[in-house]
Amino acid sequence: MAEAKAWPPGRIKIADALRVLLETKDFGAITTSEIAKSAGVTEALIYKYFKGKRDLLYQLLSEYLEHYDVQVERDLKGIKGALNKLRKLIWSHINVYATDRVFAKILLLDVRSFSDYYTSETYKLVRKYTEILLEIIQEGIKNQEIRDDIPPVFLRQAILGSIENVCLTRVVFDQKISPDDLTEKLCEFVFKGIEHGASKN
Amino acid sequence: MAEAKAWPPGRIKIADALRVLLETKDFGAITTSEIAKSAGVTEALIYKYFKGKRDLLYQLLSEYLEHYDVQVERDLKGIKGALNKLRKLIWSHINVYATDRVFAKILLLDVRSFSDYYTSETYKLVRKYTEILLEIIQEGIKNQEIRDDIPPVFLRQAILGSIENVCLTRVVFDQKISPDDLTEKLCEFVFKGIEHGASKN
DNA sequence: CATGCTGGGTAAGGATTCCTAACCTGATCT
DNA sequence: AGATCAGGTTAGGAATCCTTACCCAGCATG
Numbered sequence: 197m198a199e200a201k202a203w204p205p206g207r208i209k210i211a212d213a214l215r216v217l218l219e220t221k222d223f224g225a226i227t228t229s230e231i232a233k234s235a236g237v238t239e240a241l242i243y244k245y246f247k248g249k250r251d252l253l254y255q256l257l258s259e260y261l262e263h264y265d266v267q268v269e270r271d272l273k274g275i276k277g278a279l280n281k282l283r284k285l286i287w288s289h290i291n292v293y294a295t296d297r298v299f300a301k302i303l304l305l306d307v308r309s310f311s312d313y314y315t316s317e318t319y320k321l322v323r324k325y326t327e328i329l330l331e332i333i334q335e336g337i338k339n340q341e342i343r344d345d346i347p348p349v350f351l352r353q354a355i356l357g358s359i360e361n362v363c364l365t366r367v368v369f370d371q372k373i374s375p376d377d378l379t380e381k382l383c384e385f386v387f388k389g390i391e392h393g394a395s396k397n
Numbered sequence: 398m399a400e401a402k403a404w405p406p407g408r409i410k411i412a413d414a415l416r417v418l419l420e421t422k423d424f425g426a427i428t429t430s431e432i433a434k435s436a437g438v439t440e441a442l443i444y445k446y447f448k449g450k451r452d453l454l455y456q457l458l459s460e461y462l463e464h465y466d467v468q469v470e471r472d473l474k475g476i477k478g479a480l481n482k483l484r485k486l487i488w489s490h491i492n493v494y495a496t497d498r499v500f501a502k503i504l505l506l507d508v509r510s511f512s513d514y515y516t517s518e519t520y521k522l523v524r525k526y527t528e529i530l531l532e533i534i535q536e537g538i539k540n541q542e543i544r545d546d547i548p549p550v551f552l553r554q555a556i557l558g559s560i561e562n563v564c565l566t567r568v569v570f571d572q573k574i575s576p577d578d579l580t581e582k583l584c585e586f587v588f589k590g591i592e593h594g595a596s597k598n
Numbered sequence: 599c600a601t602g603c604t605g606g607g608t609a610a611g612g613a614t615t616c617c618t619a620a621c622c623t624g625a626t627c628t
Numbered sequence: 629a630g631a632t633c634a635g636g637t638t639a640g641g642a643a644t645c646c647t648t649a650c651c652c653a654g655c656a657t658g
Contacts, residue, residue: 204606222512228645238608243646279592309506311423314569336591343593346582353566354559354586361558362551368515381547385555389590390537391480392544405635429616439637444617 207245209235211256218298223253223306250310254318257307260299261321264292268328278336279387285329286359286386287379293363294373304364326352355386408446410436412457419499424454424507451511455519458508461500462522465493469529479537480588486530487560487587488580494564495574505565527553556587 213235232239246252271288293300307313336342414436433440447453472489476482494501508514537543
């Protein structure tokens with residue numbers, strides 16, 4: 197909430213330490229003592245600033261999400277048309293995963309299995325992002341750019357699923373993510389579907 | 398491998414116990430002692446039959462997958478046309494999640510974050526299933542039913558992602574999954590995309 | 599100046615959890 | 629009768645997450 201840089205040094209060191217560790221290990225394999233050692237503080241300090249190991253992860257993810265939300269808002273400025281906005285949103289989404297591997301891993305792999313994640317403050321930030329996507333879809337339906345015979349919420353889930361799964365496999369197997377290339381293909385798929393015919397330009 | 402029912406009673410009780418526990422708790426919150434108690438055996442017996450807690454989960458998932466693979470193979474028999482097969486496959490996929498909530502939870506939430514999962518025997522079974530999907534897509538491209546300007550492997554990832562994400566949200570928030578309804582919507586999305594126009598029948 | 603208080607940090611320990619090594623026991627084979 | 633073996637148990641240990649109580653520098657206040 198308070199986004200002022202009033203954070204004590206210990207807290208910053210801890211969050212940074214986890215960030216670094218996540219580059220090479222998965223969250224489940226990282227221990228609190230490891231984080232503490234890596235941060236140069238004692239284990240107990242972690243529990244001063246965070247409710248627990250998971251809360252630390254959530255707060256780290258929140259930081260990423262706040263940055264990303266701002267970025268997306270900026271990226272979409274000045275773009276006309278729902279489909280054009282959607283294309284840009286997809287690009288931004290893929291691009292952030294391509295840039296911040298750790299962010300991708302947390303969001304796509306680690307937090308998903310924690311049931312308390314879905315009631316966390318962090319998840320609300322994700323909702324805020326998906327809300328943007330929903331609004332674009334609704335705008336597109338109003339404009340006649342997007343078909344109106346499938347519920348927007350459903351479309352959102354399907355679109356997000358395809359974006360994330362395409363990135364997920366690349367994250368898991370440590371393959372390169374090319375935002376431009378993937379965006380192009382994803383938009384072709386999402387906009388026109390897989391049926392032969394409509395794509396004959 | 399050996400699909401003979403030659404399994405000792407203890408092993409069965411342990412697997413059953415986990416299955417039951419997974420109905421109400423997530424894997425991370427289930428302890429080995431809890432499993433043992435619930436199964437009516439000692440903790441050490443778990444390690445007689447399984448390499449560890451995770452291996453137990455993987456093997457449980459493998460059982461589900463073996464059943465499902467057989468089911469899918471059956472479901473697809475006698476269907477002509479790649480798109481018709483794909484529709485049926487999507488239905489089967491959604492249907493199994495609708496039927497076996499525990500299976501869905503394991504596959505969509507629990508195992509994904511374990512990095513050793515992706516090198517496990519269990520994951521090979523998943524590959525076997527996704528291979529079927531790939532073959533359908535390739536058949537469709539050959540037939541001219543499916544567009545040929547997006548790589549089949551990419552299409553598979555995108556399609557699977559949309560299926561799974563649609564189900565995932567329902568699994569997470571304990572909402573009902575209606576195979577018929579979701580299949581209809583998903584096929585509309587996957588076949589024709591979101592653009593307005595092509596859907597004017 | 600003493601006093602108290604507050605924010606940042608530490609020391610020490612405890613319950614739980616996952617897992618292992620060694621042992622037991624009844625059945626089957628020879 | 630002795631050996632072997634599958635199915636199971638007893639007992640324990642290292643590691644992990646987390647809590648409680650404590651330390652101490654700075655600094656505002658009377």
